Each structure stands twice: as structure tokens, then as C-alpha cells.
Amino acid sequence: MSLLSITVTALRNIVARGRCSTCVASQRLLSTDNHATGDDSGPLYDVVISGGGMVGCAMACALGHEALFEGKKILLLEAAPDKGELKLLPTYANRVCALSPASTALLDSFGAWEHIVGMRAQPVKRMQVWESCSDSMITFNKDNMQGTLAHIVENDVTQDAITRQLNKVKDRVEIRYETKVKKYKMPKPMSNMTKLDSPWVKLRLENGDALQTRLLIGADGFRSLVRESCNIHNMSWDYNQRAIVCTLQLPTQTENNVAWQRFTPTGPIAILPLDDEHSSLVWSTTPEDAKHLLALPNDSFVDALNDALWENSQKDSTAVYAGQLLDQLIRSISPAGTSTAGRQLPPHITGVDDNRGAFPLGLCHATNYVKSGVALIGDAAHRIHPLAGQGVNLGFGDVACLKNILTQAVKDGAGLGSILHLSDYERQRQRQIIPVMATVDGLNRLYRNKMSPLVLLRSLGLQTTNALNPLKDLIMSKAIA
Ligand SMILES: Cc1cc2nc3c(=O)[nH]c(=O)nc-3n(C[C@H](O)[C@H](O)[C@H](O)COP(=O)(O)OP(=O)(O)OC[C@H]3O[C@@H](n4cnc5c(N)ncnc54)[C@H](O)[C@@H]3O)c2cc1C
Structure with missing residues (x-):
């Protein structure tokens, strides 16, 4: 199984959706908001968001602060207790994320970013990526970029900032903590639906309560029960790696x-700045x-880390020699060329806090992000290796996109669960996410390989890319979008 098959399946879906305009039109009729609600399935909500991690909370907050959602009943369900x-x-804290400028803009749109800045966030102005098997490296810095590349923020800080803004719209968004959903019942497919069937998604909570919703947003993480209950095919694999x-x-x-990242044959080591005396490790x-x-x-952990950052025993002599020749060539063509020039030495680590933890790493991708009345966001739709620091950024991208699409649906007078609008969300997000997932998965596999021809190819590729500023600008503009 490969990411190529994800891409092919996604393209097939997009084509199939385009053909099915009559289904879309009839679905739209059924999804209008004047359907009778009177049955014993509990209260009816306009939107239920299942999962209040960073992405689910941001979704609830974005809808809660949207003027066009005034009067809509929105509910956020979270299995964990309220952290206060x-x-x-x-x-x-040991869990941090590199938040892209696009994520910053989303958080700013509902007022959460100023809380983050008021607590703590460290800007990243430069990035250096290099590998243990050759001398090749690539740098991104302010010369290639306008402004800051990213901000390193603790997950607890991001979550707290969003929750503060969510608490300001309590009249619009109801939040239930310590509330786990046990079961979801999706509406029958259109073709089998009779007049008596309800078109709403039904939920049964672990405490026995029932409720129903016009639109269910699954933000329940990579083991998503929403995704499973919709029978959406999920492509997944384990990287057989842990991130310390x-x-x-x-x-x-x-x-x-x-921000530093060194690729080694066992996996990448990232060191992300927190303040002038601390950085966060993802190894x-x-x-x-x-x-x-x-x-x-x-002490021994710090020694092992410094060794992994500095040691040269894995260098491939052919790749190093070829790299030196390429460097000479680049300098002769462009004396100001930035092949290996601009290399900085990584920091020497002097100590570690008592907060070491480890997380399993894997990839998941839902073949579809939507079904009638349901949308998946965040890790419920796509889980990615942290080497490019993109996981929650892609999730926040889902939030921004879905919020715009739902706002448009309200303007158009369409039902919130209308597949017409939801398909648009899927199309837009898969177009952006699939190439990112394929690249990140490919990089992880490429750099875990020690075969000489591959080491040679990737090191020359990295070195050449580093010398081409317009290409670097393009890579970064895609990475931070
Ligand atoms: C080591 C590491 C480093 C990372 N670094 C970065 C980085 O630098 N940049 C970046 O962008 N991303 C990074 N990521 C990825 C990022 O952490 C995830 O993408 C992000 O946390 C996913 O958020 P989420 O809200 O989608 O899912 P989750 O955080 O998994 O939240 C899901 C929520 O749903 C709730 N839930 C689940 N089931 C139910 C149910 N049945 N009923 C009610 N509630 C339920 C859970 O309690 C949970 O709160 C990293 C990941 C790892 C492992």
C-alpha cells in the first residue's frame, strides 16, 4: 500500500462526486433545515463536534465566533475532564507544536493568538536541516522569507488560549466535558430513505443520553470512532518509530x-527553540x-543526544566527495551561492528536564473526509509523521476551510450537512493534504536508508535545492501555507 493509491482513490472520488449532480441536488433538498424533529432521539443540534483536542476546540471556537452562526445550536463533546x-x-511541558503563520492567522481570527503571545511562544527565524550520512544541508531563514517561519508553542498553551475564547461564547457553544460518545448512527443512504426516516446523525453517549445533529464534525483523533462508524476506509501504517x-x-x-533537524538512519532529531536557554526535543x-x-x-541521555547530533561515523565517503565537487561547481557559477555556505553548528546540549516521554508514530489517511451530515477534521482525517511539524497545522487548515464552507452554506440557505458543500471541503483539503503527506512519508523513508546510491542522490538533491533560493522560497511558502 502506498500514498500513490491514496492519491488515485482521492482523484476517483472527486470525479465520481462531480458526476453525481442529481444525487447532490436531491440531498440538498433533504438537508434543508425545516425537517420535522419530533422523535425520541434526544435534542437536535445544528452542529455537534466530537472531540475537544486542539483541532475540535478550534472548530467550535471558529463557529462560535462567526456572526452568521448566531442562533445555531452548537455542542462540543470531550471525553477528558475540563482542565480549568x-x-x-x-x-x-514536553509537548509542543511548531505553529505556521496560517495557524497563527486562524487563532488570531477568534482572538486566541493574543493569549498565546501573553503566555509564551518562541518565534523561529531560521531552520537548518542536515543529515548524518553526508555533509549536505539546507537552510531557510529570513533572507528567503518575509517574517517568522513559525512559532513554537506548548500544546497546553494553545489549548488553553482557544478554551478561553470558547468560554466567551458559552451562550452559543455548549461544552460537555467527561462526555464520551459510545455510538453514532448515520442516516440511511438517500436512496433507501422513507418519509419516516430521520436525516440526522444520532449519538448515544456513555452516560446513556441520546442526541441528534444536522452536522457531526469528527475531531476525535487518529483512532476516530466517527470515521469508523461512517465506514470510511482508513489507510494506515505504523512507522515502527517512537518520538522521544x-x-x-x-x-x-x-x-x-x-529550529534544527538532523536526519539519521533511525529517524530525524528536531530541536525547537523555547527561549534563550531552552529548546524542545522531538527525537x-x-x-x-x-x-x-x-x-x-x-547525564547519559544528554551524552547520547550530543553524540547523535555531532557524530560523523555514518558518513558515506562517496556522497561527501560528490558534495564537495558540487559545492565547488556552485561557487564557480555563483560566487555568492549558498551551497554549504551559511552552515551553523548546532547547539551543544548541557542538560535535560525530568519530563521525557515517548509517542508512537504512524500515518493514517481517510479515503473520504465527508459523508452526508458528517465531516472529519484533524487527526481523525489525516495523521502524519511529525518530522515536518505539520500535523496540527493541517488540522487548523481543515478548521479554516470547513468554517468558510459552512458559512457559505448558511448564506446559500443550504443545510449544514449538505453533501454539496461538504464535498467542496473534501476536495479543497485533499488537494492540499495528500501532497504534503506523500512528501513527508517519502522523506522519512528516504532518510532511513543507508544505501550508498540513495545517500548520494539525496545529498546532491538537498545541496542543489539549498543553492536555489527561488526553489527554497517556493518550498517554504507551501510549507507555511
Ligand atoms: C511527538 C509529536 C510532535 C508533534 N509536533 C507537531 C508540530 O510541531 N506541529 C504540528 O503541526 N503538529 C505536530 N504534531 C501533531 C499534532 O500533535 C496532532 O496533529 C494534533 O495534536 C491532533 O489534534 P486533534 O485535535 O486532531 O486530535 P487529538 O489531539 O487526538 O484530540 C482528539 C480528542 O478527541 C477526544 N475523543 C476521542 N474519542 C472521543 C469520544 N468517543 N467521545 C468524546 N471525545 C473523544 C479525545 O479525548 C481528544 O481530546 C506532533 C505529534 C507528535 C506525536
Whole structure:
């Protein structure tokens, strides 16, 4: 199974949807908001969002702050308890995300970004990516970019900022914590529906309560019950890797605004700036290695990390030699060429906080993101390797796109669960997400390979890309969109 098959299936779906205009038209009629609701299936909501992680909360907040949703009944269901207001400790949490400018803009649109800035967020001005098997590397910095590449923010801070804004629209968005959905019942397909059948999605909660909704948004993570209940095919695989996360201590330095990533044959190591004396680690490696690293005392862990960042024993001599020749060529063509020029040395890690943790890594992709009355967002629709720091950014992209599409549906007087509008959401998001997933999956596989011809190819490719500023600008503009 490969990402090529995801792409082919997605294209097939898009074509099939385009052909089925009569289904769409009749669905639209059924989805209008004046259908009778009187049965014993519990209260009817306009929108129910199942899952209040960062993405589900952002969705609820975006709809709650949208003027055109005034008067709509919106419900957010979250299995975990309410965490209450975040009390920031002087130490950092081990889970962080690199938030792209597009995510910042979404959070800003409903007022959450200013809370994040008021708590803590570290801007990233430069990025250096290099590998252990050759001297090739690539840098992205302000010369190639306007403004900041990303902000490193603790997940708890992002979640707290969104929740604060959500609490301001409590009259519009009802939130139920410690509420797990046990079962979803999807409406019958259009062709089998009789006049007596309800077109709404029905939910049964673990506490026995029942409710129904015109639109169910599944934001319940990569093990999504919403996706499973819709019988949506999910392509998934395990990378047989764990990501070790923790907070690192650095020697005092003037400015810490560089994100570092070194590819090694067991997986990438990322060091993301938190403040001038701390960075956050995401070290992807084999499960066996992760177990060993987690068990090490702090000093030995720091030694192992510095070795992994600095050691040269895995270098492939052919790739190094070819890289030197390419470097000379680039300099002769363009004396100001940035092949390996501009290389900075990564920081020397001096200590680690007592907050090491590890997470399994895998890929999931739902063949469809929508069904009549249902939309999937965030990890429920797509789960990606963290090496490009894109997971929650893609989820926030779903939120921005779905909010616009639902707002348009309200303007058009169409039902919120109308497949006509929801298909548009799927088309727009899959067009953006599938290429990102394919690239990230490909990079992870490419850099875990130590075969000499592959090392040579990828190192020359990286070095050439690094020398071509317009290409780098293009890569970054796609990465931060
Ligand atoms: C090590 C690591 C580093 C990462 N770094 C980055 C990064 O730098 N940048 C980036 O963009 N992304 C990053 N990611 C990815 C990012 O963390 C995820 O994409 C994001 O957290 C997914 O959010 P979500 O809200 O979609 O899902 P989740 O966080 O999984 O939330 C799902 C929610 O649904 C609730 N739920 C589940 N089932 C039910 C039910 N039946 N009823 C009610 N509630 C339910 C759960 O309690 C949970 O709160 C990283 C991931 C890892 C593992």
C-alpha cells in the first residue's frame, strides 16, 4: 500500500462526486433545515463536534465566533475532564507544536493568538536541516522569507488560549466535558430513505443520553470512532518509530531562534527553540532505541543526544566527495551561492528536564473526509509523521476551510450537512493534504536508508535545492501555507 493509491482513490472520488449532480441536488433538498424533529432521539443540534483536542476546540471556537452562526445550536463533546485555567509553570511541558503563520492567522481570527503571545511562544527565524550520512544541508531563514517561519508553542498553551475564547461564547457553544460518545448512527443512504426516516446523525453517549445533529464534525483523533462508524476506509501504517520528547537546557546564548533537524538512519532529531536557554526535543527513533534512551539517567541521555547530533561515523565517503565537487561547481557559477555556505553548528546540549516521554508514530489517511451530515477534521482525517511539524497545522487548515464552507452554506440557505458543500471541503483539503503527506512519508523513508546510491542522490538533491533560493522560497511558502 502506498500514498500513490491514496492519491488515485482521492482523484476517483472527486470525479465520481462531480458526476453525481442529481444525487447532490436531491440531498440538498433533504438537508434543508425545516425537517420535522419530533422523535425520541434526544435534542437536535445544528452542529455537534466530537472531540475537544486542539483541532475540535478550534472548530467550535471558529463557529462560535462567526456572526452568521448566531442562533445555531452548537455542542462540543470531550471525553477528558475540563482542565480549568492553565497555571503556567516556569518549566516547559514536553509537548509542543511548531505553529505556521496560517495557524497563527486562524487563532488570531477568534482572538486566541493574543493569549498565546501573553503566555509564551518562541518565534523561529531560521531552520537548518542536515543529515548524518553526508555533509549536505539546507537552510531557510529570513533572507528567503518575509517574517517568522513559525512559532513554537506548548500544546497546553494553545489549548488553553482557544478554551478561553470558547468560554466567551458559552451562550452559543455548549461544552460537555467527561462526555464520551459510545455510538453514532448515520442516516440511511438517500436512496433507501422513507418519509419516516430521520436525516440526522444520532449519538448515544456513555452516560446513556441520546442526541441528534444536522452536522457531526469528527475531531476525535487518529483512532476516530466517527470515521469508523461512517465506514470510511482508513489507510494506515505504523512507522515502527517512537518520538522521544522533552525539554533541553542550552548554554546561555544571545538569541535562540533556530529550529534544527538532523536526519539519521533511525529517524530525524528536531530541536525547537523555547527561549534563550531552552529548546524542545522531538527525537524519532526505533522502539528499542527509545526504550533504552528513556531508561538512561539524565547525564547519559544528554551524552547520547550530543553524540547523535555531532557524530560523523555514518558518513558515506562517496556522497561527501560528490558534495564537495558540487559545492565547488556552485561557487564557480555563483560566487555568492549558498551551497554549504551559511552552515551553523548546532547547539551543544548541557542538560535535560525530568519530563521525557515517548509517542508512537504512524500515518493514517481517510479515503473520504465527508459523508452526508458528517465531516472529519484533524487527526481523525489525516495523521502524519511529525518530522515536518505539520500535523496540527493541517488540522487548523481543515478548521479554516470547513468554517468558510459552512458559512457559505448558511448564506446559500443550504443545510449544514449538505453533501454539496461538504464535498467542496473534501476536495479543497485533499488537494492540499495528500501532497504534503506523500512528501513527508517519502522523506522519512528516504532518510532511513543507508544505501550508498540513495545517500548520494539525496545529498546532491538537498545541496542543489539549498543553492536555489527561488526553489527554497517556493518550498517554504507551501510549507507555511
Ligand atoms: C511527538 C509529536 C510532535 C508533534 N509536533 C507537531 C508540530 O510541531 N506541529 C504540528 O503541526 N503538529 C505536530 N504534531 C501533531 C499534532 O500533535 C496532532 O496533529 C494534533 O495534536 C491532533 O489534534 P486533534 O485535535 O486532531 O486530535 P487529538 O489531539 O487526538 O484530540 C482528539 C480528542 O478527541 C477526544 N475523543 C476521542 N474519542 C472521543 C469520544 N468517543 N467521545 C468524546 N471525545 C473523544 C479525545 O479525548 C481528544 O481530546 C506532533 C505529534 C507528535 C506525536
